[in-house]
Amino acid sequence: MASLEGIISLGPWGGLGGDRWSYRASGGIAEIVLRVEGNIKSISFKDASGLVSGTFGGTGNDPNDRGKEKKIAIQWPSEHLKSISGTYGRYKGVLAITSLSFATNLTTYGPFGTAPGETFSIPIADSAVVGFHGRCGYYLDALGIFVTPADSHGSISAGQWGGPGGDPFSFRVGSWIKEIIVHEGANIKSLSFKDGNGHEYGKFGGKNANDTGEERRIEIDGLSEHLTSITGTYGDYAGMVVITSLSFKTNLATHGPFGKATGTSFSIPIEGSVVIGFHGRGGHYLDAIGIHVKPRDMEGTISIGPWGGRGGSPWSYMTNRGINQIVIHVGSNIKSISFRDTTGLDSATFGGENPKDIGERKTVLINWPSEYLTSISGTYGNFSTLLTITSLSFTTNRATYGPFGTGSGTPFSIPINNNTVVGFHGRAGHYLDAIGIFVKPQTTI
Numbered sequence: 001m002a003s004l005e006g007i008i009s010l011g012p013w014g015g016l017g018g019d020r021w022s023y024r025a026s027g028g029i030a031e032i033v034l035r036v037e038g039n040i041k042s043i044s045f046k047d048a049s050g051l052v053s054g055t056f057g058g059t060g061n062d063p064n065d066r067g068k069e070k071k072i073a074i075q076w077p078s079e080h081l082k083s084i085s086g087t088y089g090r091y092k093g094v095l096a097i098t099s100l101s102f103a104t105n106l107t108t109y110g111p112f113g114t115a116p117g118e119t120f121s122i123p124i125a126d127s128a129v130v131g132f133h134g135r136c137g138y139y140l141d142a143l144g145i146f147v148t149p150a151d152s153h154g155s156i157s158a159g160q161w162g163g164p165g166g167d168p169f170s171f172r173v174g175s176w177i178k179e180i181i182v183h184e185g186a187n188i189k190s191l192s193f194k195d196g197n198g199h200e201y202g203k204f205g206g207k208n209a210n211d212t213g214e215e216r217r218i219e220i221d222g223l224s225e226h227l228t229s230i231t232g233t234y235g236d237y238a239g240m241v242v243i244t245s246l247s248f249k250t251n252l253a254t255h256g257p258f259g260k261a262t263g264t265s266f267s268i269p270i271e272g273s274v275v276i277g278f279h280g281r282g283g284h285y286l287d288a289i290g291i292h293v294k295p296r297d298m299e300g301t302i303s304i305g306p307w308g309g310r311g312g313s314p315w316s317y318m319t320n321r322g323i324n325q326i327v328i329h330v331g332s333n334i335k336s337i338s339f340r341d342t343t344g345l346d347s348a349t350f351g352g353e354n355p356k357d358i359g360e361r362k363t364v365l366i367n368w369p370s371e372y373l374t375s376i377s378g379t380y381g382n383f384s385t386l387l388t389i390t391s392l393s394f395t396t397n398r399a400t401y402g403p404f405g406t407g408s409g410t411p412f413s414i415p416i417n418n419n420t421v422v423g424f425h426g427r428a429g430h431y432l433d434a435i436g437i438f439v440k441p442q443t444t445i
Helices: none
Strands: 008-014 019-024 029-037 039-047 052-057 068-073 081-091 094-104 108-112 118-121 127-136 140-149 156-162 167-172 177-184 188-195 200-205 214-219 227-237 240-250 254-259 264-267 273-282 286-295 302-308 313-318 323-330 334-341 360-365 373-383 386-396 400-405 410-413 419-428 432-441
Touching: 008 081, 008 094, 008 127, 019 052, 019 313, 039 094, 039 127, 039 140, 052 127, 052 140, 081 140, 094 140, 140 286, 156 227, 156 240, 156 273, 167 200, 177 200, 177 254, 177 273, 188 240, 188 273, 188 286, 200 273, 200 286, 227 254, 227 286, 240 286, 302 373, 302 386, 302 419, 323 400, 334 386, 334 419, 334 432, 360 400, 373 400, 373 432, 386 432
Parallel strands: 052 313
Antiparallel strands: 008 140, 019 127, 029 039, 029 068, 039 052, 081 094, 081 118, 081 127, 094 108, 127 140, 156 286, 167 273, 177 188, 177 214, 188 200, 227 240, 227 264, 227 273, 240 254, 273 286, 302 432, 313 419, 323 334, 323 360, 373 386, 373 410, 373 419, 386 400, 419 432
């Protein structure tokens, strides 16, 4: 099973404390709520349909360390979130996010937070942020983003890195990048490429006939192996700022480094992508370089439901990959529900806001990838004057888990085939008020 439709993961940046989490919006992100004082205590989101994410971070017991609430309202669809930047560093002994800024197609909000630390930014263009991921506990420990293309090419541009010399170049292929030809020495002299249809691109750089370097070739078959990213360095060579070294990363291996790794390093922690082109500057040498990437999978999801009541607040969760754990708290009804995907990312807990009625914990383990969730069924009815989910069952391609709860009320089920459940949505407050699913055709998983 591959990553979801049209989504690329960038980051996270920050520390390794807390628990992993993930949030995917079912529509555009319309609101971000931070709690801030010194560092970033917590973060939560609301999408354009009103679905809320739950809160990530802010679990400490110190009432004097909760921070002040800051809200960012994004006027989707005319305005959309493009990227983030910020800092991370030590705060009360914890390596956490110390400040954040949010860039849209119209403006930049922030920075929020004042504590110092290492800076991070994401030099990307033609993107729309559709979710976030990271780690959290007492504070927001780490943060990354999920992005999707926002341009007509269906791709995102990352970079460029290097110097301002030479002439600009840019290309995208219609098939895959099959061959990369590097001329190297103490720096990268030039690059050229060939795609799966035999079209050639470049040479970019290499105009100093007295310093052409040694030729190296990388072959990529496009079936089992595809190019995913680059890393390298740039610095001074012969009085110019140029690319001094490069490595080419595929889903199977890292080719390189080529050149001599001197100067400033660059990389981009990116997943779920395929490099379909390059851009940069070239003259006597390769002056600058960046990449055009597209999501590995472009199929869409379908929303089904929800069933249940209208109480609580709307919520939404979509996985980055498969779902392999569901945790529910159960009594006479379903008190709460949470999820974990196959990369170990946890969702927020939806429901469970009545501390006097939290129920008994039940865990469903799904043996992904040979087993995957295909549907749900259950009942909804009155509990303590509220219309809530009273029972749930989870169906995979191999078994049905449940029912959990009492099974009283109105039954619901989803007679669908040839699909995989990739997320959930609904409403939650004191209990799990309503639930529905996001599904994706099985043939594209």
